[in-house]
Amino acid sequence: MKTETPETRTVELGVWKVVLLNDVHRDYRKNWNNILLALPLFRRLAIDIYTLEPMLSILFVLEKFWSGIESAVLLYLSSRLLRIIEVGLVSGTVNSGAILSAVAIRLCCSALAALLSWASDGIHPILRTRVMTHFQLHLMQGKSLPESSTTEAKSKFDVSARHAWTAFEDVADFLQQIVTTGSELALIVQSCRAAESPLFAVLFSGRSLWDQAHVVYTDNKYFQRMKSLVQMATDGYRSEVLGCDLVGYIITEYQKAMSSLGTTSDDWAEQQYSRRTDPLMRISEAIMGDVPMVYYAVAAIMKPSKFSISSIAILHQSSGSLEWSMRCLFRNVSKFRKRCERLRMIYEADKINNKLIDGCLSYPPEKSQGMSFELRDLSFSYPGSQSTKPALSNINLSIKAGQLVVIVGANGSGKSTVIKLLARLYDPTSGPDSLTADGLPISKYRMSELREATAMLTQEHSLFPVPLGENIGLGFVKHVEDMEMIDRAAELGGATHCLAKLTEGKDTILSAMNEAYGHDVPESEAHPLQVEMEKLRKNITLSGGEKQRIVASRTFMRFESGKVKFVVVDEPSSALDPEGEASLFNNLIDAREGKTMIFVTHRFGHLAKRADLIVCMKDGSIVETGNHKELVEMNGEYAKLYNIQASAFV
Ligand SMILES: Nc1ncnc2c1ncn2[C@@H]1O[C@H](COP(=O)(O)OP(=O)(O)OP(=O)(O)O)[C@@H](O)[C@H]1O
Numbered sequence: 001m002k003t004e005t006p007e008t009r010t011v012e013l014g015v016w017k018v019v020l021l022n023d024v025h026r027d028y029r030k031n032w033n034n035i036l037l038a039l040p041l042f043r044r045l046a047i048d049i050y051t052l053e054p055m056l057s058i059l060f061v062l063e064k065f066w067s068g069i070e071s072a073v074l075l076y077l078s079s080r081l082l083r084i085i086e087v088g089l090v091s092g093t094v095n096s097g098a099i100l101s102a103v104a105i106r107l108c109c110s111a112l113a114a115l116l117s118w119a120s121d122g123i124h125p126i127l128r129t130r131v132m133t134h135f136q137l138h139l140m141q142g143k144s145l146p147e148s149s150t151t152e153a154k155s156k157f158d159v160s161a162r163h164a165w166t167a168f169e170d171v172a173d174f175l176q177q178i179v180t181t182g183s184e185l186a187l188i189v190q191s192c193r194a195a196e197s198p199l200f201a202v203l204f205s206g207r208s209l210w211d212q213a214h215v216v217y218t219d220n221k222y223f224q225r226m227k228s229l230v231q232m233a234t235d236g237y238r239s240e241v242l243g244c245d246l247v248g249y250i251i252t253e254y255q256k257a258m259s260s261l262g263t264t265s266d267d268w269a270e271q272q273y274s275r276r277t278d279p280l281m282r283i284s285e286a287i288m289g290d291v292p293m294v295y296y297a298v299a300a301i302m303k304p305s306k307f308s309i310s311s312i313a314i315l316h317q318s319s320g321s322l323e324w325s326m327r328c329l330f331r332n333v334s335k336f337r338k339r340c341e342r343l344r345m346i347y348e349a350d351k352i353n354n355k356l357i358d359g360c361l362s363y364p365p366e367k368s369q370g371m372s373f374e375l376r377d378l379s380f381s382y383p384g385s386q387s388t389k390p391a392l393s394n395i396n397l398s399i400k401a402g403q404l405v406v407i408v409g410a411n412g413s414g415k416s417t418v419i420k421l422l423a424r425l426y427d428p429t430s431g432p433d434s435l436t437a438d439g440l441p442i443s444k445y446r447m448s449e450l451r452e453a454t455a456m457l458t459q460e461h462s463l464f465p466v467p468l469g470e471n472i473g474l475g476f477v478k479h480v481e482d483m484e485m486i487d488r489a490a491e492l493g494g495a496t497h498c499l500a501k502l503t504e505g506k507d508t509i510l511s512a513m514n515e516a517y518g519h520d521v522p523e524s525e526a527h528p529l530q531v532e533m534e535k536l537r538k539n540i541t542l543s544g545g546e547k548q549r550i551v552a553s554r555t556f557m558r559f560e561s562g563k564v565k566f567v568v569v570d571e572p573s574s575a576l577d578p579e580g581e582a583s584l585f586n587n588l589i590d591a592r593e594g595k596t597m598i599f600v601t602h603r604f605g606h607l608a609k610r611a612d613l614i615v616c617m618k619d620g621s622i623v624e625t626g627n628h629k630e631l632v633e634m635n636g637e638y639a640k641l642y643n644i645q646a647s648a649f650v
Contacts, residue, residue: 013272014265015223019215031337038340041347042171049127049168052134056127063120064172068179070113072187075318077106079191082310128165135161139349159349163342170339174332181325187318191311209273211331216269222261229254292319355383356427356447363445363453364438364565369402370596371437371453371566373422378434380421390429391417392620399613401438404589405598406607408641409617415600416458418617419568422598423454452563457555457588458570463547468499469506471550475557485560486553492587493553494580498546508540544575552584559591567592570600582606605645614638 011018050057081102088094139161218224229250232241241247265272277285296312364371378395385391392414399405407415420426421435424442428434432441442450455475463471472489473480486506490496502508516536521529542550552572558564569588573581585607588597599607608614608628616624616631616638623637631638 011273013269013276014267015218015220015261016216016266016269016272017218018209018269018273019217020212031333034337034340035333038336038343041340041343042167044347045164045168045171045343048134049131052130053127056123056130059119059123060127060172063116063123064176065179066113066116068176069183071180071321072183072318073109074106074113075184075314075321076187076190077102077109079310079314081106082313083308086308086310131165131168132161135164135346139346141349159342159345161346163339164346167339167343167346170332170335174329174336177325177329177332181322181329184318184322184325188315188322191315191318209270220261220264222257223264223266225257226254226261229257292316356424357443358447359444360446361440361444363449365440366438368438368565369594370592372401372439372596373397373399373442374436374439375418376434376436377430378421378428379430380417380426380428382417382426390620392421392428395622397615397622397625399596399598401596402592402594403596403612404592404607404610405596405613405615406604406611407598407600407615407617408602408604408638413617414620415617416570417620418615419456419570419598419600422566423456423568424450452561453565454568455555455558455564455566456568456570457552457572458568459548459572459574461551461554461572463510463550465509467507467509468495468502468550472506472553472557475554476560479557479560486557489553489557489560490550492556492591493549493551494576494583494587495546495549495553498542498549502540510540510542545577545580548572548575549580549584556587556591559595564595567595567597568600569598571602573601573603603645605642608642616641 007022008019009022011020046057081099084095084098084102088099139159231237232246232250241250293316296315300312375395375397378392378397379390380392381387381390395418397418407418409415421428422437422442424447427443432443435442437445437450464474466474469483469486470480472486472493472495473482475489476485479485483506487496490499490506499505499508516533518529518533521527521533524530525534555567567588569585573584576584581603585599589610599611601607604614611628614624614626614628614631615622616636618637624631624634626634628642632642
């Protein structure tokens with residue numbers, strides 16, 4: 001892999017390659033510009049947080065301000081005390097009053113610092129929880145938008161409520177850092193003035209990799225091979241490894257890769273980068289660290305009367321702190337860019353460009369036997385798809401209200417894509433007129449009413465982390481607590497038996513959010529803490545087929561609303577036993593009154609003869625349509641697929 005460009009350079013560090021920017025100053029300028037651009041956002045964030053918790057946010061800011069000046073104030077008070085003691089020792093007359101008052105002030109300040117730190121321990125968690133729950137709600141509203149499943153939207157939501165809090169905390173820390181640096185600088189200026197010496201320069205040592213934007217990767221084939229072999233020796237591959245007797249092979253191959261890799265280091269790139277310096281650089285860094293000391297010594301020789309042990313001590317300590325503060329300040333600048341981007345994403349979470357434009361007509365336009373569809377020269381490519389061929393091309397199809405349709409075809413032939421368009425999860429690329437529902441372009445109808453009229457049962461549907469009964473009830477939210485209705489839906493979805501097996505029945509939560517972890521818990525099974533852990537670990541599991549039954553029951557619950565006009569059933573029975581599958585399909589077909597029903601399945605044997613229309617697809621196009629008898633007589637693609645299934649039972 002080659003990542004070298006006019007803007008970047010690649011440094012090799014052991015097994016790693018590190019890509020760095022050539023013009024780091026441009027990166028700094030960009031960081032500053034980003035910060036300036038993000039200022040209005042931070043202002044908005046500050047106002048939001050203040051509105052949420054006015055008192056706590058003021059206390060938070062005060063505490064941060066105090067933390068900013070604390071080190072300089074305490075250092076100043078210590079130096080004052082030292083100075084008084086030193087003067088007393090030199091002159092032989094100890095001013096006990098002055099010493100005691102300096103000690104008292106120093107103690108009061110320490111007590112105030114401790115009090116504020118105690119208060120901040122209480123303020124932080126409350127403020128954090130309030131801010132995070134507020135932004136969680138904001139993000140949840142954005143995430144619930146129907147088109148947020150597109151790639152663009154997904155990348156927008158790569159943020160969490162925690163990011164809002166960290167952005168706020170980082171701004172506060174950054175401001176605190178500025179106050180700290182400023183107060184330490186003021187202390188040094190004041191000390192230098194007292195000594196009547198010029199201000200000395202603060203010197204920095206070299207930059208670490210952490211201070212720069214960088215990308216680390218490895219293309220060392222021996223290192224990669226060793227990693228793959230280690231992976232093969234883990235539990236996930238145990239049965240294959242033992243089954244093929246691969247243990248010896250893995251060890252030999254690992255040894256081979258290891259000897260080819262030799263002594264090339266696989267230490268973290270960042271560590272290797274900081275070890276890269278030559279000895280001269282190391283020596284100069286060490287000397288630079290001592291420059292302040294040399295400065296005091298020279299100043300003391302030049303102006304002995306103005307210098308004291310206490311002023312040297314204070315200058316030495318404050319120059320060390322100042323260097324550290326300035327380093328942190330610069331480091332924070334690059335951290336800021338990320339925070340700014342995340343904050344912008346959070347505030348823009350509810351401003352996603354709506355790819356699917358909502359219509360304004362009510363659905364259904366009139367009483368009907370189900371939704372009818374016309375597809376005319378319809379083509380479709382997935383947004384951002386790398387494929388050179390559209391997923392669907394030139395589709396012409398007529399589905400009448402109330403028909404039972406079965407779509408068949410090989411993998412990747414476009415079956416699921418057709419139903420995604422019919423359910424308006426995407427719009428056709430061939431324009432709105434290429435897909436009509438009940439005589440009008442589907443995009444003209446209000447999306448919420450279309451969704452209400454559509455029930456989808458696909459293998460992608462999963463269980464929510466709420467009780468199983470609620471999982472079924474969510475099919476018809478208005479009646480989520482109607483146990484009679486839920487029981488009826490469970491019966492039709494084939495879930496009654498598996499619910500009855502569970503101790504807590506419909507109240508069972510599969511992946512309960514009971515976060516539990518242990519620390520230093522002894523391995524002994526009989527240890528009371530180990531027993532407790534085992535109890536907590538016990539997650540209830542259902543088989544794949546049982547889960548599909550619950551999901552299917554949710555679809556039957558949807559039927560209870562009486563508003564469903566279109567039912568899509570896309571391979572929801574992959575894990576069901578033959579009896580379960582047959583009974584699910586029978587129950588669905590029995591409920592087809594007033595609904596158009598489309599099945600997408602590879603095991604279409606028992607549906608074929610009942611279907612009003614069979615659509616056979618190949619490579620994104622429809623190759624045959626008709627009923628079972630017609631298509632078998634045609635002896636084409638459908639007959640081929642049907643005969644393969646039928647011959648298995650002969
Ligand atoms: N989200 C997507 N983004 C990009 N391409 C996709 C996406 N989903 C499907 N495709 C592509 O569209 C084509 C049709 O896929 P589709 O899922 O409709 O096939 P299918 O007939 O339902 O297949 P299967 O029988 O395996 O479920 C395939 O080439 C697939 O790779």
